[in-house]
Amino acid sequence: MDKRTLETLEYSKVKAQIRTYAASSLGKAQIDDMEPFLRQQEAEAELAVVDEALRMLYRYGPVPFGGITDIRAALKKAEIGGVLGTDELNRMVDFIQGGRRVRQALQVDSEELDVPRLREVSELLYDARKTEEEIRKAVAEDGTIWDHASSELAKLRNQRRQLESRMRQQLEQMLRSHARYLQDPVIAMRGNSLCLPVRIDYKNQIPGIVHDVSASGATVFIEPQSVVESGAKVRALLVDEEREIEKILQHLSGAVAEIGSELQQNVECLALVDQWFAKAAWSRKENCERPRLREDSTWILRQARHPLIAKEHAVPIDLSLGDRNQMLIITGPNTGGKTVTLKTVGILTLLAMSGCFLPSRQPCDIGWCDNIFADIGDEQSIEQSLSTFSSHLSNIVRMFHHVTHESLVLLDELGAGTDPAEGAALSMAILDRLKAVGARVVATTHYAELKVYAMNDPMAMNASMEFDVETLRPTYRLRLGIPGRSNALAIAARLGLYTDVIEQARGYVRTDDARIDALLQSMEKAQRETERLHQEADEARHQVKSLEDELLRKEEELRVETEKARRQAVDEAKAIVQRAQSEAERIIRELRSRKDSGHFKDHELVELRKGLESALPREVERIVRKAKQREKIRVGAVVRVLSLGQKGEVAEVSEDEQTLTVQLGLLRMKVKQSEIELLQNAEGGGTSAPTGGRSVKRGLPRQMPLQLDIRGETVDEAIPRIDKYLDEAVINGLARVTIIHGKGTGALRDGVRKYLSRHTQVKEWVRGGQGEGGDGATVVTLE
Template identity: 50%
Template sequence: MLEKSLATLEFFKVRAQIAKFAASGLGQNRLEELSPYTLCTEAEQELEAVDEAFVCIQRFGQPAFGGISDIRDALKRAQLGSVLNIEQLLAIRRCIEGTANLKQYIRNAVGQYETAEGLGTSNIFPHVRELSEALFDARRLEVEIARIILDDATISDHASPELRQLRIERRTAEARARKILEDLLRKEARHLQEPVIALRGQSLCLPVRVDAKHQIPGIVRDTSASGSTVYVEPQAVLEQGEKVRELLVREEREIEKILQQLSALVAEVADELRENCQLLSNLDAWFAKARYALKHHCSKPKLNSDGYWLLRSARHPLLDEKQAVPIDLELGREYRMLMITGPNTGGKTVTLKTMGLLTLMAMAGCFIHANENSEIAFCRTIFADIGDEQSIEQSLSTFSSHLKNIIHMLQQVHEQDLVLLDELGAGTDPGEGAALAVAILETLAECGARVVATTHHAELKAFAFREPAAINASMEFDVQSLQPTYRLLIGVPGRSNAFAIARRLGLPEKIIERASRYISNEQEEMDRLIGEMEKARKQHLEALAAAEEARNKAQSLEEQYQRALVEWEEASSRKEEELLQEAERVLVNARQTAERVIQELRRERKDWKDHEFVELRKSLEEALPTRKNIQRAKSGNKKAIAVGQAVRVLSLGQKAEVIELSGQYATVQMGPLRSKIDVRDLEPIEGASKPPVQGVRVKGGESIRMEIDVRGETVEDALLRIDRHLDAAMLQGLGRIVIIHGKGTGALRTAIRQHLKHHKAVKSFASGSLGEGGDGVTVVSVQV
C-alpha cells in the first residue's frame, strides 16, 4: 500500500487511536506498526480473530492482561550471559503470571460458551483459543523467581542457606553495635547534638557537637552542612562495624551468585518466552481492536475480491459520532465509477476519505464505522489525490501538484485498485480542466479500476450519463436554509445552486436575470432536470416513509390480533374442556341409569323388538360427543379439503360430501341434509373420492343416493344410517334403495333384514339380483 495514500486518508491517526486501547506495551507496539494486509485471506482471518475477541468481551468481560510487558530485551541479555537485575526478573515473573491469567480467562470463556451454545470446543473462538494454547507454561521459572525475589523487590532470606547465615550474622553484629551505641547515648548525652543513632554510609554513628568531638574517641564519618555536628563512629563499635561491612560484601556476592543462577534459568526458556511475547502481542492487538469497536459502535465488514463496496450508514472515524451524518454508498457492480458533485463544504471530500479510510481499516483487520452487512472490496492499492497539494518548495501550483500525482497513478493503476480523486480538473482553465478530467476518467474506465471522483464540472456529469460504467451522485443541499445536509444521493447529479443562494441572500433579481442569460440552454435544461429529479426523490421518500409507517401499524395490529386470538383460543379451550368434563360426568351417570332402565324394559316389555332397544341405546350414545372427535376437530385438518371430496364430520361421526368451499368453511351434503361446517371439523376419508351420484334430484338441487354402503360397520352404526336413509327416501319420494352390506358371516345381513321387517317405511325387501350383488345386497321398496 502506498505510504502517501495512508497519510492522505489519515490512516495513521486512526491507528494511533486503536493503539491506545492496548493493555500492554506488547500490544501497543504491535498496533503502532499496523498496516493493511497484502492478501485478502490474511485480513479475513484477522477480522475473524477480532470478532472472537469482540464476543469474549461482550459475554465474559475484559480479559486479564495485568503484569504482561515487553520483556524481550531482558531475555536477550540473559541469553548473552548477562546477570539480570531484580527489576528485570520481577518483570519476567509478572509476565509469566499475566500469561497464566490470560490463558485461564480464555479457557473459562471457551468452557462457558460451550455450555451455553452446545458447540464443540474446536468450533469455539478457534483463533483466540489456538494462540492461547500455544503459550508456553513457564510456571516453574515463575515459582523459582517468586521464592527468591519478594514483591518489594528484595531478596528473600531463604534464597540460599549461605545468604540466610550471612544475614543472621550481620543482624547479630548490628544488634551488638546498637547496644554499644545505646549505652554511649546515655553516658555521653552532654556531648551529643541530639540523642539518636545516625547511619552514615554503612557505619552507625553518633551526632557529636563539633566542640566535643575529641571527647568521644572514634572515626569521623561525616559532617553536617552547618559544620556544627560531626558524625563519629565510636572506637567501641569499630570492630562490630567492620564485621558488618564485611558481611555485607559477602552478602552482595551471594546475591549476585543467586541472580546469576536465576538469569541462567531464564536463558534456558528465553526462546519460548520470546515466542510468548509475540503471541501475547497478537492477542492484545485483537482485544484492543475489539475494545475500539465496542467504544465506537463499529461492526465487522464482509471482505470480497470482486471489487464491490456496500457501505450502510458509514461514518468517518475521526468525526464526532453524534454530529457525523452517515452515508450509504454502493460501488462496483452496476457501476464502477461514481461522480460526486455538489457545493463546497457539502461533504464531498469527507465522503472520499470515509470510503478510503474504512477500506484501509477493513484491509488491516479492523472493524469499521458502519452498520452490519457492509461490504468492502479488498484492493491491491488505493490511490488518493485529495486536498490542496500546492508545494512552495517545489514551485508547484495546486494544478501541477494534482496532475503530477495523477500521472504517477495512471502509470501504475490496475483493475483491482481503488482511485479517489478530489476536485478533478480544478486549478486551471475550466474548459481545459474539464477536458483533461474527462480524458483521465475515460482512461481509468478502460483499465477497469474503481473510481470515486468529486468535481464541479458539468462535463463530468454528462460523462457519467453517457458512460455505462459510471453514475452521478451529489451531496444534498437545502436551498431554504442555505445549508448542506451532508447526505449522499446516488443517481442524482448535483447543481451549484448559485442563483438560488444569491436570491436568498438578497441579490437584486435584475442581476440574477441578467446572469441567467449567460447560462447555456444545455446547462439550464440540466439544472431544470436535476431540480425535477430532486423534487421527485423527495416525494418518493415521503411516500416511502408513509408506506413504512402504515406497514408498521398494520404489523402492530396483526400482532395484537394474533395475541388476542391465542388468548381467546386458550380461554375457549379451557372452557370447552370444563364443559366437556361436566357433560361427561352427567352423561355417564345418565348412561348408567338408562342402561338399567333398558335392562328393566327388556324384562318387562316382551313385545319390544331388538331394533327398538338398539335405537334407544344409539340415541343415548350420540348424545355424548367423544373427546377424540373434539380434539381432532380442535387440532384442525392438516390435509387439503377439495370440492367433491368424501369426508367425515368429526363432531357428528357422519360421512359427507364437500359441495362448496368458502374460506374456513365448507358446505357438505349429509344424506338429505346440507350444512355449512368449519373445515377443521372435517377429515378426508383415505382412498375415497367423490362417490357417484345415483339418485333423484329434489327441490333445491339436493339429491338422495339410491344405494347405501354399510360394509365393515357395526350393527348399531349400520342400522342408524339405514334408518336415516329410509326416512330421507320416503320424504323425497324415492321408491327403491339398495343396501350394500356384503356377505361375510351373514350377521350384519341378518340383523339388517330383521330390522327391516318392522320398519314403517319399508314395503318389502329382497336379495339383489346376480348383477346387483346377490346376497351381498338387500333391495328395499320404500313407502312413498
C-alpha cells in the same frame, strides 16, 4: 498500501481512536503498527477473531490485562547473559501472572460461547508458574531479597546482625558513660559505620576513627576504637552479602533466559489479544457492523459514516460501486459533503482490509483491492513551484504507473485548476484510461460535461449531494443515479451577496446551461417524490408485516392456551369423577354396614349426609357459582359478601348494575358486584310478589355466630351440638369458626379435638392464638 493514501485518508487518526481502547503498552504498540493486510484470507481471519472478542466483551466484559507490560528488553538482556535487577524480575512475575489471568479468561466453554480462535491463542500462552514461584521465593514485591533466598545469604545476614547487635550494645553503654562528651545521646550511621556524635572540644576523649564532621563544625562523628574491628567485619560481611545477592539474581536471570522463547511468544500473543479486544471495544462504542469482503471489487455501503465524525453529527450514506458500474461521478454544491463521501469510501475500505468493523447501521460490502490511490485536497507547493492543477496532475501521473484492475481510485475535483473546457476534456480522458485498466473509480467534479459523460457511459453512474432549495443549505445526503447542481447562485444569495448582482449573474448564464439546470432541478424533485413514496410503501409494508406477525403470534398463543385449558379441564374432570366415585363407594359401604348392624345414630347419619354432599367437589361448586354470577342480580336476591363471609339480601341495584346495596341484618352497605356471590336470585324484579291478595316479604337468613361456647358440658352433650353447629356453618359458607371449651381438666378439650380430627367437613384445627382464648379454644378451618 500507498503511504500517501494512508496520510490523505487520515488512517493514523482512526488508529489513534482505536489505540485508546488498548489495555497494555503491547496492545497500543500493535495498533500503532497496524496496516491493511496484503491477503484477503488474513483480513477475514482478523475480522472473525474480532467478532469473537466482541461477543465475549458483550457476554463477560473486558479481559483482565493488569500487570502485562513490555518485557522484551529485559528478556533480551537475560538471553545475552545479563543480570536482571529486582524491579525487572518483579515486572517479569507480574507479566507471568497477567498472562495466566488472560489465559483463564479466554478459555470459555464452547457450549456457553463459541470462540475457537481465542481459545486457540489461549493454548499458546505458556504458564511459567515454576519460574514465577522461584522468583517470588527470592525477591519480595518491594524489591528486597528474602533471607531464605539461599542458605549462604541467611548465614551472612545472621552473622552481620549478631555483630551489629553487639556493637550497638557497646555503643549504648558508651552513650551512658560518656554522655558529657556527646552532642546528642544517639547512635549515628555514617556510610556503613556506627558512630557517636562527639562535641568538637572532646574529640580526643573518645579514641576511634572520625568518619564525618557536621556542617557547623561543632560535631564530629567518631567510630569508637572498641567497635572498629567489629565494624570492619560487618563491612566485609556486607560485601559478601552483595556478592551472594548477585549470584542469586544471576541464577534467576538464567531461569528467565531458559524460558525466553516461551515468554517472547506470550508477548506476541498478548499483544494480539489486546489489539483484538481494543478493536472490539471501539466497534461497540461506535456501533459498528462486521463488513463482508468481496473478491469481485464491489462496494455496497449501507448507512455508513466517517469514523472521525461524531455519531450525532454524521449523515450516513448509501453507496454502490462495482456491481452495476465501474465509476461513480459525484456532483453537487461546495461544502455539500462530496469530499467527505470520497474519504468515507477510502477509510472504510482501509479499515475493513485491516480487520476492523465499520461504523454503519447495516453490514457493508467492501471490495478487496490491491491498492488505494487518493488525490484529495489542494496540495500546491511554493517550494516545488506546483500549482493546484500541477499538484493534482502529478498525483494522477504517479497513479498511472501502479494502478491495476484491482485498485480503487479516489479523485477529488477532477480537472480543477485550469481552463474549464480543457479541464473537462482531460478529466474524461483520465476516466477513459482508468476504465480501460479496469480500476474502480469514485470522482467528484463540478463540470457539466462529466455529468453528461456519466449519463452516456454504461460503466459510469451519476451521484449527487442533496441541496435543500428551501433552506438553501446542503443536507449532506448522497443520492445515486442523478447528477447534482452546483447551486452557486443560491449559495451566494444565502451568504448575503447583493440581489442585483445575483440577478445580473443569472442573465449571463447561457440558455443551454439554464435549461440543463432546470432539467436537473426537475429530476431532483421527481427523485425526492419517488423516495418519499418508496419510504411510505416500505413503512406500510413493515406495518402490515408487523400486524401479520402479531396476528400469527396471538393465534398461536390462543391455540396453545386452548389446548392447555382443554387438557387441564380433562384432567380436572377425571379427578372430580374419581373423587366422587370414591366418596360414594365409601358412603355406600358405610350404609350397608350400618344396616347390617341394625341401628343408626343421629350424628352418624349427619356425617354420612355431609360426606355424600362433599362428593361434589369445590371445583364444580365454583363453576356453578360463576355461572350464577353471570345472571342479572335482582332486588331481593340472596347473596354472600365475600369480604365479610356473611349472607344478605339485595335491597337496591344501581343503574349501571355495578354497585349493589345489601341488607346484612341491621347493617346496610354498598358493595361492588364483583365482591358478592349470588346464592339465590329473586323471582321477578321486586322485593315482594302478590300471592292471594297478600304481600309476602322474603325473610333474611338468621345470623350465623362465629363461635360455639360448650363450657360446662360433657363430651357426650357437646358432640351433637358441635355437629349441628358445623353443619350450619358449612351451609352458610363459613370457612373458619371457633369452639370455646375452656381449659379445666382437659377432658372436654381432648374429646372435642379427637372428634374434630375425624370429622369429614373439618380441614384442620389449631389451638386458639393470642386473643383467641389460647388452649381454652379450638379454631376450626372447614373444607
